[in-house]
Amino acid sequence: MTTREEQLNRALQKVRWLVLDVDGVLTDGRLFFDNNGNELKTFNTLDGHGIKMLQKSGVQVAIVTGRRSNVVERRAHDLGIRRLIQGREDKFAALEELLGDESCRLGDIAYVGDDYPDLLVMTRIGCPISVPNAVAPVRERALWITDTRGGEGAVREVCDRIMQAQGSFDAALAPYLAPGEGEH
Numbered sequence: 001m002t003t004r005e006e007q008l009n010r011a012l013q014k015v016r017w018l019v020l021d022v023d024g025v026l027t028d029g030r031l032f033f034d035n036n037g038n039e040l041k042t043f044n045t046l047d048g049h050g051i052k053m054l055q056k057s058g059v060q061v062a063i064v065t066g067r068r069s070n071v072v073e074r075r076a077h078d079l080g081i082r083r084l085i086q087g088r089e090d091k092f093a094a095l096e097e098l099l100g101d102e103s104c105r106l107g108d109i110a111y112v113g114d115d116y117p118d119l120l121v122m123t124r125i126g127c128p129i130s131v132p133n134a135v136a137p138v139r140e141r142a143l144w145i146t147d148t149r150g151g152e153g154a155v156r157e158v159c160d161r162i163m164q165a166q167g168s169f170d171a172a173l174a175p176y177l178a179p180g181e182g183e184h
């Protein structure tokens with residue numbers, strides 16, 4: 001019988017696309033507005049660097065979010081994420097649109113979500129992932145729940161785990177180590 005950990009590792013090995021929700025995943029889910037109505041969001045730099053490393057390893061990263069925000073557009077641009085769909089409550093339709101011209105099977109997608117609008121995607125792709133601060137139905141349908149909360153490095157945890165499962169983590173980490181340190 002296959003353990004959940006073995007099932008997760010097999011799913012992570014297949015990942016060609018990591019698709020992310022924003023509020024509650026890339027952020028802690030809180031929204032801030034100033035007196036002029038400008039929206040403010042905080043993003044975790046660990047997540048950002050993990051996304052860059054994952055993209056360098058060959059895995060594509062996309063964002064699908066129900067809200068529309070210039071801040072998210074800027075963050076995606078800064079991270080080199082070229083696939084961004086905002087303002088879409090039907091996230092599965094948005095995912096199909098996003099991947100329309102890609103030769104990617106749903107089984108090759110990991111998705112990180114935290115709320116009800118994420119369920120339609122999570123129940124149709126190969127590697128549904130939740131953050132611990134997600135609503136119960138999302139956590140129940142996730143193949144894996146990260147240890148780290150959304151907005152606090154959960155996406156970095158996912159990126160590292162994908163690279164570890166695919167055997168690309170050591171190469172991604174090597175530029176940050178002293179020569180010979182990673183060799184045993």
